[in-house]
Amino acid sequence: MYSFTPTEEQQMLLDAVKRYAEGDIRPASREAEESTELPPELIEKGWELGILQASIPEAYAGFGDYSVLTGALAAEGLAYGDLAATLGVMTPNLFVLPILLAGSEEQKKSFIPPVIEMEWKAYTAALIEPTFDFDPQALETKATQKGKDILLNGEKIYVPYASEAQALLVYADLDGKTQGFIVPGDAEGLSVGERQKTLGIHACPLYSLKLEDVKIPAGNQLNGPDGHSMEGILASWHVALAAMAVGVAQAAYEYAIDYAKDREVFGVKVAQKQAIAFMLAEMGTDIEATRLLTWEAAWMLDEGKEEAYKHAFLAYSGAVDMVMMVTDRAVQILGGHGYIREHPVELWMRNGRGFAAFTGLAMV
Amino acid sequence: MISFEMPKPLVQTRTVVETVAKNMMRPVSRQLDENEHEIPWAYIEFMHTATKALGSSSMAPDEAPQKKKEDPEKKKRPPINYQRLMIMVETLSWGDAGIYLCTPGGMLGAAAVSAAGTPEQKKRFLSRFTGKEPIFDAMAMTEPQAGSDTSAIRTTAVLDEKTNEWILNGEKIFVTAGNKALVDSKGFIVVWASLDLEAGRSGIRSFVIEAGTPGCKVTKMEEKLGIRASDTVSIVLQDCRIPFENILGSPTVEKSTKGYKGAMQTFDATRPIVAASALGVARAALEFVQEKLAEAGKEIRYGIPRQKMTHLEREVIEMEIQLRQAWLLTVKALWMADNKQSNALIASMSKVKAGKVATVITQKAVELMGPLGYSRDFLLEKWFRDAKINDIFEGTGQINLLVVARNILGYRGSQLR
CATH class of the missing domain: 1.10.540.10 (Acyl-CoA dehydrogenase/oxidase, N-terminal domain)
Structure with missing residues (x-):
């Protein structure tokens, strides 16, 4: 049903x-x-x-x-x-x-x-690398076996809370496959770089990270030396980001509606102009459509459905475009005011663009 | 609990209808496209027999008979008649959208009778669909000067108090399946007319005109871009007299537009059904593209970064996303209809989205398939032509956007024109 x-x-x-x-x-x-x-x-x-x-x-x-x-x-x-x-x-x-x-x-x-104790603590993960065509399934960071240990080498960016991390999950390439490795925050060879400056989400503390011969026991490989599949993790990244994109878009959409119903132009409200009203109608339609696709992908993952991973990707991919369209239009509907930092829509537009680059920054 | 599990009976419905689509529609698709106005009788007879065997006389879901078994467990099952209709329409349209529109039994006309008619009217007009012969109905709304702006219709209905009959005068155009309803079978059409032209919207009512009524004549059969198997006709009403009891809704003009709005509510159910038809055509086109790519050994890689995708991959994936999104909006709209929830907003959203998506997907598919897409050796170019109607009839994409916009902004028609 x-x-x-x-x-x-x-x-x-x-x-x-x-x-x-x-x-x-x-x-x-x-x-x-x-x-x-x-x-x-x-x-x-x-x-x-x-x-x-x-x-x-x-x-x-x-x-x-x-x-x-x-x-x-x-x-x-x-x-x-x-x-x-x-x-x-x-x-x-x-x-x-x-x-x-x-x-x-x-x-x-x-x-x-x-x-998961009472208090929030900085446990984080390092996935993203500084290449334009970054691909979680083809990492530059390498893991090499050395006796009973594993050595990690490479460079990561956009690692949230890396400076205070108690432990991190570092993703690296082991024999051509992406694998996760549990790394203590104080591991030798692990150096946290400067706080990173990005287009949006300024408040989120993101750091670059260098790994130089970071040595961890082989048992710290996710699921041990047998390794693990990345598909479920990848799907979780996708669904989390899709859901968040819907949330950001919904915020921008509602803000634009309120503004358009309040602002006068040529003797009527801005929202009474079809050029604006139609934009809002398309925004609302695409938000709901993306939300449903996201829910469906999430439900499929929970139910272990065939093609759930593909659906998670479709939901994410659609959300990336939807949130950019919606937040851009929200700025457009506010006109000059949309460009001013007094209103939040410019922030949401900058945050919206990030979803194309945020793979690995959120999980559900 | 949120669930996207298609109900089992609908999975069965889809399997059965798919067989019809594959065996009775696809093989004659081209033939019927190239011979406009030829009637797919084999399909019609088959569907008539089949729906009768299933015990369903009408595609108007509220009129579909409920199973009579007094099993208390079964009663608890949520209603799925609209969802079933969606699956049928989507699958039939995947077969052939033009032939689908030739499906006998109650369609738009029956939906209107079902929505606004009295129990007596329902019995009188809807029982005919279970007879020996296949019967059709149609909805006559559009006029030469009134398309999306239905409040501008000028067809009049005047009561002759002596005979207690309505006298209708006017011209209707773009009546889908009008010829089948009036000429090829003893069906009926539902005509929108004004009781009082001065009263505007509040004077508009719908009336049932049965086949064979003097003064009601099919005057033209249109030649179209696509859905050529389906007839689209003009109808002239000249002193056409019908019994008083053929009016749907109240015979008096009140100040309110309740009657008009009631009629418009029919759209809440029919728009997602049109969306479903659009989705079927779009799926046919997308599957064609996927098959041809697979034949050529081109794999679509899901889950890789866009920066690594080929243009072809991006396009195909985008088509899949859009199609699934539109599908889900439509499912939700009809799920709400089944559960008697007010669905005007999402019903129009689904029509906006599906109409656009079907148009874009079929156009894109022809582009991506290059010379194969343009060739009449395949059905893709036909689907390109068929799909476009879904962004036009049952409210153009723009009118539906207007409905969505008014809804989300809380505006009346006078506030957002």
């Missing part, structure tokens, strides 16, 4: 997320962007919602079951508030969820519980 109604539990979570996104994130977002700092208490409050904890089974100290769909619903709700804060709150997901999805039983037992 088709159904488009969230469960009661999901709805409760969504309501809590909405209160946080509207009441806490949104009011703090401009100041965070300008000062390039996410207030720790904002992150803590988001962490207290227990979104990650609720997707971890009791055996690993959580209190729920993993669901991509529930995660996607929450991610959209958070990103509606602000993207940088969302990525901040959800950074530990980047470390925990791949272990949950692809790690060995031993790794799950030892690495997950410390992360």
Whole structure:
């Protein structure tokens, strides 16, 4: 049976997320962007919602079951508030969820519980590399076997909270395949570079990272020396970003509607002009369409459906274009005011473009 | 709980209809396209027999008979009649969108009767579809001077109090399957006319005119870009008299536009169905492209960065995304209709999206397939022509955008023209 109604539990979570996104994130977002700092208490409050904890089974100290769909619903709700804060709150997901999805039983037992404790801690992941055609399935960072150890060498960028990371999941190429490696934050040969400056999400602390003969035990390879598949992890990145893109787009869309219904032009409201009204109609249509495709991909992943990975990619790919279209139009509808930093639409437009480059920055 | 699992009965429906599409539609597609106005009787007879065997007389979902078994478990099952119709229409249109429009039984006309008619009217007009012969219906709304602007229609209905009959006068154009409803079978058309031209929208009502009624005449059969198997006709009403009981809705003109709005609500159900037809044509075109690429050994790589994709890969993936998005909007619109939720917004969204997507996908497919796309040796060029109608009838893409815009902005027609 088709159904488009969230469960009661999901709805409760969504309501809590909405209160946080509207009441806490949104009011703090401009100041965070300008000062390039996410207030720790904002992150803590988001962490207290227990979104990650609720997707971890009791055996690993959580209190729920993993669901991509529930995660996607929450991610959209958070990103509606602000993207940088969302990525901040959800950074530990980047470390925990791949272990949950692809790690060995031993790794799950030892690495997950410390992360999902009461307090938000900087556990993160390093995937992205500084090439224009960056491909998670063809990494430049290399892992080489040396006896019982593994040596990691390479250069990563856009690593959230790398400067204070307790541990990271570093992705590297091992014999032609991308694999995840658990690396302690204080590992020798690991050097964190300068804070990175990007087009958007200024508040999100991103760092470059150098790995020079970083030595870890072979047992720290995700799922041990047998290795693991990347497909589920890749799909989770895709769905998370698609959901967040929908959240960002929804924010811009609603803001543009409110503005257009308020602003007078030639004796009528801007929204009464078809040139504007039609833009809004297309924005609303494409947001809903992208949301449904994202939900479907998430649902397919939860149900273990054939082609779920492909659908996750389709959802993400569609969302990348949709969010750029919507946020660009929101700026356009506000006209000159859209270009001024007094309004948030210029921020959302800059954040919107990022989804094309954010693979690996979010997981659900 | 959110779920995208297609209900099992619908999976079965799709399998059955797919067989029809493959065996009875595709093989005669070209023939019927090149011989406009030839009637696909083999398909029509088959569908008539088949739907009768299934116990369903009408494609108007509210009128489809419910299973009579008193199994309490079964009663709990959520309604899926509109969703079933969507699957049927999508699959039949995948076979051939023109032939699909020749499907006998209740269609748009029946939908209008079903939405606004009394139980007595439903019985009178809808029971005919289960008879021996295949019967058609049609909706006559558009006039030479009134297309999307249905409030501008000038066909009049005047009550002759002596005989208690309505007298209709006017001209209707672009009536889909009008010839089948009035000439090729003993069907009926639903005509939109004004009780009072001064009253504007609030004076507009719909009326049922049965085949054989004097004063109602098919005057022209259009020659079209596509969907050539389906007839599109002009109808002249000249002192056409029908019984008083043939009016759908209230016979008096009130100040409110309730009657007009009621009629417009029919669109909430029919627009996603047109969207479904568009999706079927688009899927046919996309599958053609995918097959030809596979034959040529071209693999589409999913999941790689765009910077590494070929142009062809990007285009095909974009087509898939758009098609799936439009499909999901349509499913949701009809799921809401089945669950009696107000769906005007998403119904129009689905029509906007599907109409556009089908047009773009078929046009793109012809481009990507180069000389093969342009050749009449294949059906792709036909689908390119067939698809375009979906962005035009049952409300153009622009009118549907207007409906969406008014909805999201909370504007009335006077505030957003």
